[in-house]
Amino acid sequence: MSHYMHRFWQWWAGTWFYPEQLEKSSIRRAVATAATGVHGTLLDVGCGAKPYRNLFSVNNYLGLEYLPSSPQYRLNTPPDIWADCQCLPIRSGSIDAILCTQVLEHLSNPIAFFLEAFRVLRPGGKLILTTNQEWGIHKAPYDYYRFTRFGLEHLAQEASFHIISLDARGGFWVMMGQRLAAYLFNRWVGRFRKDHKVIFILSFTFFSPIIAFVQLAAKVLDRIDRIEENTTGYALVARKPLESW
Numbered sequence: 001m002s003h004y005m006h007r008f009w010q011w012w013a014g015t016w017f018y019p020e021q022l023e024k025s026s027i028r029r030a031v032a033t034a035a036t037g038v039h040g041t042l043l044d045v046g047c048g049a050k051p052y053r054n055l056f057s058v059n060n061y062l063g064l065e066y067l068p069s070s071p072q073y074r075l076n077t078p079p080d081i082w083a084d085c086q087c088l089p090i091r092s093g094s095i096d097a098i099l100c101t102q103v104l105e106h107l108s109n110p111i112a113f114f115l116e117a118f119r120v121l122r123p124g125g126k127l128i129l130t131t132n133q134e135w136g137i138h139k140a141p142y143d144y145y146r147f148t149r150f151g152l153e154h155l156a157q158e159a160s161f162h163i164i165s166l167d168a169r170g171g172f173w174v175m176m177g178q179r180l181a182a183y184l185f186n187r188w189v190g191r192f193r194k195d196h197k198v199i200f201i202l203s204f205t206f207f208s209p210i211i212a213f214v215q216l217a218a219k220v221l222d223r224i225d226r227i228e229e230n231t232t233g234y235a236l237v238a239r240k241p242l243e244s245w
Contacts (some may be wrong), residue, residue, distance in 0.1 A: 017213040019185035022178040022219065023232055026169035027101055027130050030235030032054055034165075040096030043120070045113075046083045046103035049077045058096070064088075086112040090120045093119040097126045102233075104131040106142045114159035121240040127161060132233040134175055136182070152236050161238035169235055172227035177218020179232075181211045 012018055028051075035055045042056055047063030063079035083089050085100070086109055098117050104110050117127050130150070137143050147155075149166055156163050170178075189207050192200040 008081065012014070016085045016215050017208040019181045019211050019215075020178065020191075022174050022181065022215050026174070026232070027235075028052070028055075030130055030167070030169060031099065031101065031128060034235070034237045038126060038128075040098045041094070042097045042099060043090070043095045045098060045100040045117075046106075047079050051102070052099060056097075056099075087114060088120055089114045092119050093122045095120045095125060096122060097128065100127070100129045102130055102132065103137075104129065104147065105145050106139060107144050108144055110145065111155055111158060114155050114228045116159070118159045118161060118240055123240055123242045125154075125240045126164075127236070127240075129236045129238075129239045130169065130233060131236075133231050134179070135232060136179075147234065149234055152234055156236065160241070162241050164237040164239055166234060168228035168231035169233050170231055171222050171225075172230040173218045173221035173225065175230050177215050177221075180218075181214045184211055184214070 013024075015021065018024070031052045033054050035052075035057075038056055039058055041062065042058045044052070044061065044063045047065060050063050052062070053061055053173040062081060063078040064081040064083055064085060066084055067082040081089070085103070086107060098121060100113070100117075102111065107113055112188060121127065129152075131147050133148060135146070149168070153163065153167060155235055184207050189200065189203045192203060
């Protein structure tokens with residue numbers, strides 16, 4: 001039974017019934033676009049279960065996690081490196097690309113990460129990063145910042161990166177649809193999962209189609225009237241200049 005439930009939740013996480021599918025799909029699209037031309041050794045900072053591994057054609061895919069905040073990965077899919085990305089235990093100029101998705105807001109000193117990323121990348125190496133502009137508190141108390149495009153530009157330039165692209169991952173309608181879908185699930189479904197199984201099943205059945213409709217409608221409206229000043233977050237692609245050495 002547990003095997004079938006696991007399969008069901010895996011399937012659910014890839015559908016529009018999943019309450020964060022707008023955010024999830026926008027991140028995957030951004031990473032897939034930036035993955036073109038990446039070869040050699042890639043460092044995935046905050047890798048989790050390495051959900052973007054299949055988007056890259058690299059010789060060596062290294063996953064890094066921060067031990068104190070990631071006990072689940074010790075049991076399921078251990079990373080290759082346990083470390084603080086604000087102080088990387090990696091030789092300078094030894095990495096061809098760095099992937100960092102939805103981690104920056106959890107770093108107490110984000111400029112330290114940019115400086116470390118610049119250090120360990122080879123000249124010409126690429127940094128691919130996504131983060132939030134508008135999102136609720138999560139992974140408390142390790143939730144420190146939200147970033148505008150100007151904040152990300154500042155951090156990248158302070159670390160001497162050349163910015164290739166900096167794109168909003170959706171506009172006003174995607175942001176509103178994502179926040180509403182997450183609210184509906186967290187407030188009226190998810191909180192019943194542990195202690196009220198019957199209520200959870202009933203609320204899950206009732207709200208799942210609504211959550212899917214909200215997200216799909218938001219996606220359509222965003223194409224009609226895209227206002228990028230209000231976005232869930234950004235995707236940054238930056239390069240270490242060839243003349244760094």
